[in-house]
Amino acid sequence: MKTAHLIAAVALVAGVAVPAQAQDAPSHTGPRAEVRFAYDFVGATLRTTINPQNRGTFAGDDASDEGTNIGGEVGYDVQAGPAVVGIYAGAEKGSTQVNAISRPYALKTGMNWTVGARAGVVSRDVLIYVKAGYSNGELRGLLLPTASPTFFSAYDSKRNGWHAGAGAEFPIAGGVYGKLEYVHHKYDTATVSTTEELRFSRNQLVAGVGYRF
Template sequence: MKYIISMAALLAATATPAYAQDLSGFRAEVRGGWEQLGTTAHLPNPDYDPEDEESGPEILKATDKDGSISYGAEIGYDYQLEGGMVLGGYIGADFSDGRTCAELVGDDLGCSKLKRSFNIGARAGLPLSDKSMIYVKGGYSHGKISNFYDPDLTDNDEEEPGDTYGFSKNRGGFHAGGGVEFGLNQGVYGKLEYAYTKYGSASQRIGAGDEDPMLKMRSDRHQVLAGIGMRF
């Protein structure tokens, strides 16, 4: 986040000479790179006793992170103001195979897998030349995340294993980031970008009764991407 704040301050504080309107217009791009998916799971401690310090915390917490490949595409429109600053909007989609798993109570396992994320947002850029700029971006993200929980791994080889719980949740959230975009040829540009996305939490009751514990899972991700696009 310090990187994003620093770039935003630079955009606001730096005086920019007027450039030709080469950064205005519609654009389309493809990109790919590395991402780190992180998941934090919370579950009430079945052994918790407020009078017994050795029973552990009231809420159990486990975290896992996993790196994977991310790829996607984006379309948008930019408009360069007379003073040089560029303002724009975009929509995009990203896909990945990132998966995280963590143990909460012992011999259990909770996993999350990010399938895809749709993004819509706005960006502001500071030109470096008539074909290049640095920018910050931010907006809304909508991710499809598949979750799985097995309360007891030790019974999986038995004739009648215990219940497992699988649930896919579409989660809204936000993303923020920044990067540099540089002209390569007539209408063609390359880019390097960092983005952070935080998704909302998903909940699932572990059991059929109203008194059974509720499992909560939260996910976020960091992305470092390279892309190539075209302006129209």
């Protein structure tokens, strides 16, 4: 169902964008702001620091689950000929939950903050770009009803990391634009106990709608 929601959002953005082909070529210079809806694929790996090869707390080996998040991004771009460079900052709220098998705990995503730069080329009014920068993601521990109040029950960590991705941005009408994007986030390893550490990453498929001022 979550994947279906993303497909519907992508179809809506792409469908509205079709009339833009008949318009004058838009400029990609100036400030912009957008709302973003993402399919979020989150992975978590718990390792013991005594024996790093002994995994298996989550889903037998590496655990992952999918969810959605919604957020926004602001930025400023400069176009010179077909080339475009810019900076951006964003925030999003996630709700993906990764469950454990051998223990009655779960991990749930929270806020994610990003700052970065992008560069691309405009072809037939469509901006094709790559992006990269800093990420700060939240991962909270949830105590399930059958668990004793230990281990992840009080875990709440905001992890620094990085992200990289690529996307396409296309005009809709006036200063309104749509976009499709893929982003990978990788966060610093977190120490959750004296003998265990947690690795955390996510992959996102993003559909967005924005306005260039």
